[in-house]
Amino acid sequence: MSSSSLxxxxxxxxxxxxxxxxxxxxxxxxxxxxxLLGPSGSGKTTLLSxxxxxxxPDEGSVRIGSQDVTYAPPYERxxxxxxxxxxxFPHMTIEENIAFPLKMRKVSAAxxxxxxxxxxxxxxxxxxxxxxxxxxxxxxxxxxALARCMVYKPSIIxxxxxxxxxxxxxxxxxxxxxxxxxREMGTTIVYVTHDQEEAMTMSDRICLMNxxxxxxxxxxxxxYFRPRTLFVADFLGESNILPADLRTRVGDEVEVGVGxxxxxxxxxxxxxxxxxxxxxxxxxxxxxxxxxRHGASAMGVPAVGVQGRVSEVMVTGSLTKVYMEPLDRNxxxxxxxxxxxxxxxxxxIDDVLTLSWSGRDAVVIADTAAPAAGTA
Amino acid sequence: MNxxxxxxxxxxxxxxxxxxxAWRKPVLMGAPLVLLLVAFLVFPVGQLLALSVYNxxxxxxxxxxxxFASSLYAxxxxxxxxxxxxxxxxxxxxxxxxxxxxxVAKGPAKSRLIFWVLLSFWTSxxxxxxxxxxxxxxxxxxxxxxxxxxxIDRPLDLLYGFGAVLVGMVHAMLPLxxxxxxxxxxxxxxTLPRAASxxxxxxxxxxxxxxxxxxxxxxxxxxxxxxVSAIGFFIVPALLGGRKETMITxxxxxxxxxxxxxxxxxxISVLLLTVVLIVFVLYDRVFGFASLTGESAVVRNRxxxxxxxxxxxxxxxxSASDALIGIVPRRHPIAGRAERPLALTAFVWFLLVLISLPxxxxxxxxxxxxxxAWPPSGFTLQWYEQLLQSPIWMQALWRSIVxxxxxxxxxxxxxxxxxxxxxxxxxxxxxxxxxxxxxxIVVPRMIIAVGMFYVFAQMGLVGTILGLVIGHTVVAVxxxxxxxxxxxxxxxxxxxxxxxxLGARPLAALRHVTFPILGAGMLSSFLFAFAxxxxxxxxxxxxxxxxxxxxxxxxxxxxxxxxxxxxxxVSTGLLLFVAALIWVADRMRRRSLAS
Numbered sequence: 001m002s003s004s005s006l007x008x009x010x011x012x013x014x015x016x017x018x019x020x021x022x023x024x025x026x027x028x029x030x031x032x033x034x035x036l037l038g039p040s041g042s043g044k045t046t047l048l049s050x051x052x053x054x055x056x057p058d059e060g061s062v063r064i065g066s067q068d069v070t071y072a073p074p075y076e077r078x079x080x081x082x083x084x085x086x087x088x089f090p091h092m093t094i095e096e097n098i099a100f101p102l103k104m105r106k107v108s109a110a111x112x113x114x115x116x117x118x119x120x121x122x123x124x125x126x127x128x129x130x131x132x133x134x135x136x137x138x139x140x141x142x143x144x145a146l147a148r149c150m151v152y153k154p155s156i157i158x159x160x161x162x163x164x165x166x167x168x169x170x171x172x173x174x175x176x177x178x179x180x181x182x183r184e185m186g187t188t189i190v191y192v193t194h195d196q197e198e199a200m201t202m203s204d205r206i207c208l209m210n211x212x213x214x215x216x217x218x219x220x221x222x223x224y225f226r227p228r229t230l231f232v233a234d235f236l237g238e239s240n241i242l243p244a245d246l247r248t249r250v251g252d253e254v255e256v257g258v259g260x261x262x263x264x265x266x267x268x269x270x271x272x273x274x275x276x277x278x279x280x281x282x283x284x285x286x287x288x289x290x291x292x293r294h295g296a297s298a299m300g301v302p303a304v305g306v307q308g309r310v311s312e313v314m315v316t317g318s319l320t321k322v323y324m325e326p327l328d329r330n331x332x333x334x335x336x337x338x339x340x341x342x343x344x345x346x347x348x349i350d351d352v353l354t355l356s357w358s359g360r361d362a363v364v365i366a367d368t369a370a371p372a373a374g375t376a
Numbered sequence: 377m378n379x380x381x382x383x384x385x386x387x388x389x390x391x392x393x394x395x396x397x398a399w400r401k402p403v404l405m406g407a408p409l410v411l412l413l414v415a416f417l418v419f420p421v422g423q424l425l426a427l428s429v430y431n432x433x434x435x436x437x438x439x440x441x442x443x444f445a446s447s448l449y450a451x452x453x454x455x456x457x458x459x460x461x462x463x464x465x466x467x468x469x470x471x472x473x474x475x476x477x478x479x480v481a482k483g484p485a486k487s488r489l490i491f492w493v494l495l496s497f498w499t500s501x502x503x504x505x506x507x508x509x510x511x512x513x514x515x516x517x518x519x520x521x522x523x524x525x526x527x528i529d530r531p532l533d534l535l536y537g538f539g540a541v542l543v544g545m546v547h548a549m550l551p552l553x554x555x556x557x558x559x560x561x562x563x564x565x566x567t568l569p570r571a572a573s574x575x576x577x578x579x580x581x582x583x584x585x586x587x588x589x590x591x592x593x594x595x596x597x598x599x600x601x602x603x604v605s606a607i608g609f610f611i612v613p614a615l616l617g618g619r620k621e622t623m624i625t626x627x628x629x630x631x632x633x634x635x636x637x638x639x640x641x642x643x644i645s646v647l648l649l650t651v652v653l654i655v656f657v658l659y660d661r662v663f664g665f666a667s668l669t670g671e672s673a674v675v676r677n678r679x680x681x682x683x684x685x686x687x688x689x690x691x692x693x694x695s696a697s698d699a700l701i702g703i704v705p706r707r708h709p710i711a712g713r714a715e716r717p718l719a720l721t722a723f724v725w726f727l728l729v730l731i732s733l734p735x736x737x738x739x740x741x742x743x744x745x746x747x748x749a750w751p752p753s754g755f756t757l758q759w760y761e762q763l764l765q766s767p768i769w770m771q772a773l774w775r776s777i778v779x780x781x782x783x784x785x786x787x788x789x790x791x792x793x794x795x796x797x798x799x800x801x802x803x804x805x806x807x808x809x810x811x812x813x814x815x816x817i818v819v820p821r822m823i824i825a826v827g828m829f830y831v832f833a834q835m836g837l838v839g840t841i842l843g844l845v846i847g848h849t850v851v852a853v854x855x856x857x858x859x860x861x862x863x864x865x866x867x868x869x870x871x872x873x874x875x876x877x878l879g880a881r882p883l884a885a886l887r888h889v890t891f892p893i894l895g896a897g898m899l900s901s902f903l904f905a906f907a908x909x910x911x912x913x914x915x916x917x918x919x920x921x922x923x924x925x926x927x928x929x930x931x932x933x934x935x936x937x938x939x940x941x942x943x944x945x946v947s948t949g950l951l952l953f954v955a956a957l958i959w960v961a962d963r964m965r966r967r968s969l970a971s
Contacts (some may be wrong), residue, residue: 054873074876087874091892100888104879148878 005030005155005188006051011060013046020046022212023060028156028190033182035191037199038209039235044192045160047209051190052081052158065155075104080149082159086141088133094120094144095129101152119147122181139170146181156188163198175202196236200224208232224285226270226363233283233365240286240334241365242306246278253359256282259328263306266359272366281365286337288361291322291347292354305356308334310349315340322347324355402801405793409813409853412790416850417816420827425649427830428642439643449627453647456624459538459613460606463545468599470546470727471553475594477724478554479561491958492728497551498954499735500911502931503947505615507734508544509535509939510741512616515749517737536618544612549605550731553598560594580697584690600659601817604652608820611913615935624648625822632826632918645823652820735951742944759945769946772930775841776910779926782845783852783909784902790849791856791905792898798857799864814858816851821914824851829918839921847919848909855904863897896964903961907954 006028013021021043028034036044049055051062053074061070069077080101088097095116102112120126123143133141142162149157162178163171179202182189193199199206200220208215208223208231216223216232227233233241244256244265254269267282274280292305308324311333315321320340325333336355347353428439443449478489496504511517512534519531534540564587572582610625617623624644631641737750742759744752763769797803798810816824828847829838837843871893875885891898913928920929927946934943 052873052877054877073882074873075879075881079877081874081877083870083874085868085870087868087870089871089875089889089893100875100880101878104881104884152879 005032005065006190007063008047008051009061009063011047011050011062012058013050013055014058019212021050024214026207026214026217028188031186031188033179033189033191033202033204035193035199035203035206036209037193037196037206037235038215039194041211042209043212044194044209046212048158048160048190048192051156052079053077054081078155080152080154080157082145082149082157082162084161084164086133086145086162088141088144088148090133093130093132094125094136097133097144098148098151101148105152115151116147119151120144122150122184123147123177138166139174142166142174143177146178150181150185150187153185154187156190159189159191161192161194163193163195171198178202200236208235210235226268227283227365228270230281230365233281238286238335238337240284240289240332242282242284242331244280244282246274246276246280246364248276250359254364256280256364258282258306258331259326260330261328263328265305265357265362267362267364268359270363270365272364274364274366282362283365284357284362286321286335287319288357289334289336290356290358291336291338292356293351305354306331306334307352307354310347310351310353313347313349320347322353324353327352402797402803405797405801406809408790409794409857412846412850412853413812413815416828416831416846417819417824420831421645421819421823422827423830424638424642424645424823424827426642427638428640428646431639436639439637439639442640443643443647449624449644449647452622452624452627453651455621456607457651459541459545459621459623460603462542463549463606464599464603466542466546467549467553467602468557468595471550471557471598472591472595473720474550474724474727475554475557475561475598476591477720478558479564480566487962489724489728491962492732493551493554494958495955496547496731496735497555498907498911498958500928500931500947500950500954501548501611502911502913502928502935503735503738503950504547505544505612506931506935506943506947507737508540508547508612509615509935510737510748510750510944511734512540512543513748517750520750535616536621538621540616541613541621544616545606545609547731547734548609548612549602550727552605553602556598556601557591557594560597561591564590577694578698580699581691581694584694584697585687588690589686596659596662600655603655604818604820607648607652608822610822611932625820628822628826629917632829638830641826645826648820649823652818656818735947738944738947738951741941742948744941747941748939748944759941763942763945763949766942768925769927769930769942772925772927775844775924776927779841779844779848780906780909782841783848784906786845786849787852787856787905788898788902791853791901792860794853795857795860795864799861800869814854817854821851825914825918828915832919838919839924843919844916844926845909847915848912849905851912851915852905852908855908856901859901859904860897863894863901867894899964900961903957907957 006026008024008026010023010025011021012019012023024043024047026047036047038044046055050057053069053072053076056071061068063069064077064079074081088094089100092100095113098116098119099109099112102115103109107115117126117129120129123146125140125143125147128136128140128144133144136144145162159178163174166174175198178189191199191202203220205217205219206223207217210231215235216228218226223232224236227236230241233239242258244258244267245262247255247257247264249255249269250266252269253266255264255266257263258265265282267284272280290305306326306328308326310322311325312323313320314323318340319337322336322338323333324336334355336353429435429437431438474489474493478486478493481489509516513519514531514533514535516534518534519528522528523531568590569582569587572586573579577585607623608625610623610629613621613623614626624647628641628644628648631637631644740752741748741750743755743757745754745756745758746752794813798806798813825847828850832838832843832847835843837846867890871889872885875889876882880888911928912926913932916926916929917932920926925933927950931943931946934940
């Protein structure tokens, strides 16, 4: 995991006036599973295409292993690409498809055949070697595309939304399958998706992209619990984002006053070193909000908190979600989630609730994207 | 520091040595086609038009004075327009149900329908026109049948009249009308009429208010293709029309071949071209040229009085057909709602038999002893023997095959890169470029042929294989570009990227992936060009010279000078050849789909 298998420096791509990728640095460790996550148009597919050599960059460099491959064509890079629509060759059998990269590498026909069979066994499809792509289901085509990519053991595999066309159940199954293959092969994988759940389940690290830039790079937990920007907090999972004033610092936490009424609460400073009086945002995940009926005290946590009127209650199964309009008009609508309980103490619409949270479960986000040093 | 400056020099160096300028590739891909069309379409046609105002010494309007002096030309123009419009109307109306049925049919049923349309499409115009001479003649199929049934005593004069010309023209143009319409109909979302019926529209209303308006661009495209082809056509009126139904193209032939009056030929061409241009400008105003290639089948949305009126007419038609459908009791409540009503299928097959039958009549005649009179009597192979022993026919056949192969290869070499450019290239003026590429279809063939003859005569290309190949390539290349564009639009370029990412160098990717997948499409483009050349008569009529005839030219000479049963043998041969060609092409297509 120590040596880097892929490193990118100042890589950028423009199409006319449109900045598809602003100068970007990125290092991927050997054997790592890195996900490029972001909304459409965020630059993740552009970055992947630049890594694959499918489009030339305007500036910057790409290194694979110890080799500079910035301007190398795809066939001279030691990579494999799994395309969104699989791009299986329709005029070749499954076995011919899988043997194709070996044939291009001048592997003898007998050897290629043997290795293609082995690859098919790895993806649990040994019986379909003689069929054509269009005779397979979506999930089977997906696995063949993986096998075709893994058969020649490239040092990096790039995957462009490989599960986008599959239904939910199959997608979850294939996520496990890809994780298993990743573990068994030890290949470095760079994976593109716009599905944040998929990114959370599969990745060692997530590279969240927005508007052609890396918004935050870190482990799934980093991005989920310690987002650096509003975009990250908003993009990954549901969140409550409350405007607040910073009061004092207490260890690695800070005390803040929330909303116009200044209800006090705590949150992790998350490395921000801001002077008291700064206006910030505090993010709390719905499942970390403690809910108490107005006036009652909630499970040992001080029963001071933001008050809200229930506008909608949704039982999603194991979780009940409660949507609220805060009584403080300067706060945005809030959502809390807790394990679904018996009806007896169920929350009803128009109930007024008090919401509180532990300082370990909330995090400070600088109010705007941290102002650049040069602007002052 | 040193390292960094080195890197920067490297980058700068890489940029300087980076691939040739971006404009070079598109120019190399598009230039051959543009040069060909400029040299052998724009220049010859320009020359011909110039001849109408330049008599060798200076400016003159004498040809136009001659043109308007007698009422002959106005009359002929009127007849030409009348025949062309009537042909367009009948052909488009008859083509609609055929194209509709093909577009909703699936699997083998669809292949069968397409085969019969293609068979008529590719069967030589000459064979089909000549078949009508046999059918409508004094001793022809209809007269003999009616007389033997005792319905008439004396043969009717069916040939040489407006009716005969119209029948022949419609027959000639119907397959073209179907194919053009089909391109648009295939792109209509099949769920829309169904959506309309879930919203409460009954079948008739769903068809007239949803499907029909969406298919209108196809109808318009087909109408203009038929009209332009009809107005420049001379085979049918020459064979079936007699003296009264002379069309304007025949006047041009007379001026060039008999009186050598190039100025007047030029003036008539200007007249013809003006009419065609007016029609096209009107078409572009209403539908836009894009609908011709089937690319964007969207009628411009303007809330004009015409549109509102059209909407009301269609709604009325819808209610009327619903009422009509309501009268017929529904025997099978579920089967009755199938997308292909039985009556429509029967009617379409009746039409298809009707358009295929004439050519097939040639087969019994070619084995008969009694010449071209109906019914054929006895059995003989003497017409085939005569054909095989005739050096003139055999040389013509050989020349046609050589020219058609040459045309196919040249048109592919020039057209395929242009098609790649039109589909994948990023450039301005694509629409104008496409219009230019398609112009050989739009300019009446007769004008191209006469202009080309004039230029070829100066270059010494008349009567040469090269001249014919060039001439045929000019008219075949638009079809190659259109076919290849359709093929390329369906080709997923990610397959090339996948091949490269798997280690294939560009040439290997082309050899193992791109060409094998495009193979069937390329073959059908080639066959399109081959068949266009093989059946081309107009250009060959002038440019093949007196002694070096192609097969259609030889056929034409034979038909116009002396009618012999050998013609029936040639026709049979051509028919079988075309059927075999379509069958092979279809097999190739299916094999490429299967693999």
